[in-house]
Amino acid sequence: MNIQYVQGKPLFINISKNTKQYPYLTQDIETDVCIIGGGVTGAIASYYFSKNNIKTVILEKKRIGHLSTGISTALLQYELDDSLSKLQEFIKLEDAIRGHELGLVALKQLEDFIKQYGNKCDYKKRDALLYTAKTNEINAIKIEYELRKQNGFDVSYIDENTNEFSFDLKAGIISKDGGAEIDPYKYTHQLLDISQSMGSKVYENTEVIDLIHYDDYVDIITEFGYKVKAKKVIVATGYDTKMFSDRNFATKATTFNVATKPVKNFDGWKNRVLIRDNSDPYNYLRTTNDNRLIIGGEDVEFIPDIFDEKLANEKYDILENRLKSMFKYINHIEIDFRYCGTFASTTDNLGFIGEDTKHKNLWYILGYGGNGILFSILGGMMLSDLYNGKTNKDMRLFRIDRFDN
Secondary structure (H helix, E strand, C coil): CCCCCEEECCHHHHHCCCCCCCCCCCCCEEEEEEEECCCHHHHHHHHHHHHCCCCEEEECCCCCCCCHHHHCCCEEECCCCCCHHHHCCCCCHHHHHHHHHHHHHHHHHHHHHHHHHCCCCCCEEEEEEEEECCHHHHHHHHHHHHHHHHCCCCEEEEECCCCCCCCCCCEEEEEEEEEEECCHHHHHHHHHHHHHHCCCEEECCCCEEEEEECCCCEEEEECCCCEEEEEEEEECCCCCCCCCCCCCCCEEEEEEEEEECCCCCCCCCHHHCEEEECCCCCCEEEECCCCCEEEEEEEEECCCCCCCHHHHHHHHHHHHHHHHHHCCCCCCCCEEEEEEEEEEECCCCCCEEEECCCCCCEEEEECCCCCHHHHHHHHHHHHHHHHCCCCCHHHHHHCCCCCCC
């Protein structure tokens, strides 16, 4: 694994019993769409294109579902990383609200997927809590609550007097059915199983080393000399975009996670809601299907090619202590996994979906920010429609060139 991208022992890969492997490319092939990147984003894209009868191939340089997907907490919430009032500094309020609404659209897509194909990825719908333990942030939470309420989101406000959690809470917003949790590794493989049943081809350990652009197609050259001829290329490589563009798409940080051994009670964690605090950077918490607790955050500035083990251990200790202090009534909290990796974000909290500014046959699905999986679902929907000649008006929010002056 790249030292700057993933370190430690990621939870979902290591507890999985799925040992499925995929072939590597050993011949030249042709397809309608070639997706570069075999993480959860590439798998989602493959599903939507295949579902729309578009011939699809995935190329993954390492193992399917590893790297960034392996360290994802898959804590899915419709809300963006920043409050609506803060986002007004960067985008129009109506666009920030639409970003939240699209999160709900993606959550509904995920729920419908589970209903249609079965729950093979430990999916669970959850309420979501945004809260503060600081008196001077109460007003900010109240403003956020009012903005959401006024714009039709199903939210309720809680404070010290109505707090049913075991941790200190001065003010909070509960979003009814505002999120979901999944196992991202299982979800990736479920998506690919379904995509392959519809004709998609998947290759791992097949690194792309060059793209040659023509008017109506692209040749994708792999490290062993075999090539894929595709009408469109979908970049689903997360923060690793150097081969495709010299554009600086996002700001990178390193984020840290710890996960416990299974616990026997959840006292003080009402309804096992998804939890996020109002700090910057924030902490986020969820539970798992096998009764573990996960806490993440403590982000630091990303430094390429350097892994600071001492710093990482300090961050893991902070997260462990915070978890234990928040949930003093949960018995025998014992850390089982510690891991960290690269996290990319944008000022408007939105990812990138759409066409490259230089190459018309090069498209992107880059799920940056805390909503990466939900943005990927939106990207799969929007770009499969675009391939068939239908442009989604909400793609403007995710334009590749939206930060250009």
